[in-house]
Amino acid sequence: MKSLKIIKIGGNIINNKMLLNEFLDDFAKLDSPKLLVHGGGKSASELSIKMGIEPKMINGRRITDDETLDIITMVYGGKINKNIVAQLQARNSNSVGFSGADGNSIVAIKRPVKDIDYGFAGDVTHVNTQTINVLLQNDISPIFCAITHNQNGQLLNTNADTIASELAIALSKDYKVSLYYCFEKNGVLKSIEDDDSVIEHINNQKFEQLKKEGIIHDGMLPKIHNCLQSIQKGVATVHIGNNKMPFEQDIKCTTFQQ
Amino acid sequence: MKSLKIIKIGGNIINNKMLLNEFLDDFAKLDSPKLLVHGGGKSASELSIKMGIEPKMINGRRITDDETLDIITMVYGGKINKNIVAQLQARNSNSVGFSGADGNSIVAIKRPVKDIDYGFAGDVTHVNTQTINVLLQNDISPIFCAITHNQNGQLLNTNADTIASELAIALSKDYKVSLYYCFEKNGVLKSIEDDDSVIEHINNQKFEQLKKEGIIHDGMLPKIHNCLQSIQKGVATVHIGNNKMPFEQDIKCTTFQQ
Numbered sequence: 001m002k003s004l005k006i007i008k009i010g011g012n013i014i015n016n017k018m019l020l021n022e023f024l025d026d027f028a029k030l031d032s033p034k035l036l037v038h039g040g041g042k043s044a045s046e047l048s049i050k051m052g053i054e055p056k057m058i059n060g061r062r063i064t065d066d067e068t069l070d071i072i073t074m075v076y077g078g079k080i081n082k083n084i085v086a087q088l089q090a091r092n093s094n095s096v097g098f099s100g101a102d103g104n105s106i107v108a109i110k111r112p113v114k115d116i117d118y119g120f121a122g123d124v125t126h127v128n129t130q131t132i133n134v135l136l137q138n139d140i141s142p143i144f145c146a147i148t149h150n151q152n153g154q155l156l157n158t159n160a161d162t163i164a165s166e167l168a169i170a171l172s173k174d175y176k177v178s179l180y181y182c183f184e185k186n187g188v189l190k191s192i193e194d195d196d197s198v199i200e201h202i203n204n205q206k207f208e209q210l211k212k213e214g215i216i217h218d219g220m221l222p223k224i225h226n227c228l229q230s231i232q233k234g235v236a237t238v239h240i241g242n243n244k245m246p247f248e249q250d251i252k253c254t255t256f257q258q
Numbered sequence: 259m260k261s262l263k264i265i266k267i268g269g270n271i272i273n274n275k276m277l278l279n280e281f282l283d284d285f286a287k288l289d290s291p292k293l294l295v296h297g298g299g300k301s302a303s304e305l306s307i308k309m310g311i312e313p314k315m316i317n318g319r320r321i322t323d324d325e326t327l328d329i330i331t332m333v334y335g336g337k338i339n340k341n342i343v344a345q346l347q348a349r350n351s352n353s354v355g356f357s358g359a360d361g362n363s364i365v366a367i368k369r370p371v372k373d374i375d376y377g378f379a380g381d382v383t384h385v386n387t388q389t390i391n392v393l394l395q396n397d398i399s400p401i402f403c404a405i406t407h408n409q410n411g412q413l414l415n416t417n418a419d420t421i422a423s424e425l426a427i428a429l430s431k432d433y434k435v436s437l438y439y440c441f442e443k444n445g446v447l448k449s450i451e452d453d454d455s456v457i458e459h460i461n462n463q464k465f466e467q468l469k470k471e472g473i474i475h476d477g478m479l480p481k482i483h484n485c486l487q488s489i490q491k492g493v494a495t496v497h498i499g500n501n502k503m504p505f506e507q508d509i510k511c512t513t514f515q516q
Contacts, residue, residue: 047332050309070337074305077355078336079328082405082413086359090411096361096389097335101344102354103398131354134396140361140389147340153348155340 004136004175005030007246008037008164012184014080015042019243023182024084026247028091033136033175035167036095037144038084039160044068044075060219064119064157072157073099076145084143095141100124100148101155103131106163108148108156122148122156124163127170161223165230165238172234179230179238180246181223187241187254188224190215198241198252204228227256262394262433263288265504266295266422270442272338273300277501281440282342284505286349291394291433293425294353295402297418298338305329318477322377322415330415331357334403343401353399358382358406359413361389364421366406366414380406380414382421385428394433419481423488423496430492437488437496438504439481445499445512446482448473456499456510462486485514 007027013019027036041062045055048071056063064072081097088095100106100122108122132142144167146160161181168179187198199210207224210216216224227238239245241253265285271277285294299320303313306329314321322330339355346353358364358380366380390400402425404418419439426437445456446468457468465482468474474482485496497503499511 073340074332074336076336077340078332078334082331082335082357082359083411085357086407086413087411089359089362089407089409094362094389096354096356097359098354099340099343101340101347104347104352131352131396131398134392134398138389138392140392149344149347151347153341153345155344 001174001176002033004171004177005034005180005246006037006164006168006171006177007034007180007182008039008160009182009243010039010160011042013182013243014038014040021087023243024087024091026244028088028093030247032139032141035132035136035142035144035171036084037146037160037164037167038076038080039146040076040080043080044071047071047075058116058118061118061121062157063117064121066120069120069155069157073147073155077147081143081145088141088143093141094139095143096135098132098142098144099155100144100158100163104128104151105132106148106158106166107151108158109150110154110156120154120156122150122158124148124158124166127166129170129174132167132171133174161226165226165235168230168235168238169233172236176236179235181227181238181240182243182245183240185242186252188216188220196252199254200252201255201257202228203257231256231258259432259434260291262429262435263292263438263504264295264422264426264429264435265292265438265440266297266418267440267501268297268418269300271440271501272296272298279345281501282345282349284502286346286351288505290397290399292399293390293394293402293429294342294399295404295418295422295425296334296338296342297404298334301338302329302333305333316374316376319376319379320415321375322379324378327378327413327415331405331413335405339401339403346399346401351399352397353401354393356390356400356402357413358402358416358421362386362409363390364406364416364424365409366416367408368412368414378412378414380408380416382406382416382424385424387428387432390425390429391432419484423484423493426488426493426496427491430494434494437493439485439496439498440501440503441498443500444510446474446478454510457512458510459513459515460486461515489514489516
């Protein structure tokens with residue numbers, strides 16, 4: 001089975017021109033097949049405020065009303081995505097920008113309203129790998145923004161971490177997938193103040209222990225849950241670390257295992 | 259040689275939800291291979307005004323400063339493009355949104371400054387058909403917005419009519435291309451008040467005559483010049499007409515010939 005690297009980058013890289021350039025240099029040099037997923041929340045909030053629309057967040061999740069969905073689509077699918085693609089082409093790395101609607105790649109449902117109405121937020125139901133595979137087989141990298149669709153014409157705002165893991169799981173039928181989550185830390189840390197205190201391996205048992213000890217909490221919980229689930233569903237390896245981690249062999253990061 | 263239909267739609271369809279739905283119904287039913295090019299100038303100006311940036315036009319062409327380029331990229335490449343793709347997927351028509359940066363498909367240079375500085379406006383220098391062909395061969399329709407890039411990381415705002423004709427010319431190496439420009443009239447009209455006065459055939463000689471008689475002027479001149487040049491450069495047929503014209507055999511329109 002051929003190997004495939006799927007890399008997810010977030011706001012800390014996207015909103016820092018120097019870091020983004022450095023990352024794209026590395027990504028361009030990486031052997032194909034490869035696939036990139038990007039978020040971009042901060043830029044969407046900035047445009048929102050410019051347009052006089054106050055961004056609404058609950059528990060770190062965006063409430064996506066009609067106007068906000070337009071902003072998300074413009075910023076993620078337009079500004080950030082097209083600029084990344086242009087930057088990769090400048091590095092002779094052939095790529096095509098994707099949302100979940102493109103190639104009918106990622107189908108989602110509008111999140112059912114329980115306590116909170118998240119608006120046009122998408123929960124992924126299905127990944128179609130056919131069009132993605134056509135590109136990967138031709139050494140063209142799909143560059144995914146965090147948007148899905150409901151196959152009925154409705155775009156949906158979707159968590160970028162989820163998009164990366166759903167793609168990784170679905171593409172594991174055809175590839176030995178390594179999934180990399182790049183963020184602002186060197187990995188999952190034992191002590192948030194000590195950037196060297198990386199927990200190098202996490203499995204289900206270790207996760208339960210870390211939760212019990214109160215070492216992992218808040219935003220990291222769904223992230224780690226995501227990683228462990230990806231492994232359980234067939235992804236070969238999952239890593240959390242800094243923006244150099246997917247490209248260098250001997251860099252410390254957190255690796256997830258069954 | 260296989261046939262390929264390239265259809266360009268402008269603001270009159272994009273800004274009218276009913277017309278757009280009708281057009282996408284027709285486009286979805288059309289046999290592959292097919293390719294769509296869309297403009298969307300009016301929506302860009304609307305967002306511009308919302309953000310407190312006055313759109314600047316000279317001779318009907320937009321002056322694209324840094325902020326305006328962002329708006330163009332967001333509206334054309336994001337909002338309009340992704341919504342069209344989602345609408346086509348809802349009609350079981352597989353498509354992928356493209357700018358000229360995607361697949362390194364359309365390379366342009368920033369328009370040289372003579373009398374007027376158009377800013378980040380692109381003049382097309384080269385079309386790479388490789389990635390487009392990969393999709394067309396797999397019955398996936400590329401949906402192009404009117405953005406190109408300079409292969410050095412810079413996106414450029416580019417006339418949608420030009421994009422359609424440059425794609426048509428380049429793809430004529432591999433396909434018998436029919437190029438359709440849909441707009442608000444039934445074709446090039448003898449009398450602007452009479453929508454039935456369609457001039458059914460135009461060649462170089464007829465064009466000169468029509469110019470002399472003052473029947474064609476203003477905005478139509480570059481449009482027709484574009485069409486005749488496409489024919490000269492290898493496109494099989496070029497048509498100007500209404501939004502039903504690419505889909506119905508017996509509809510009146512203007513057809514261009516050598």
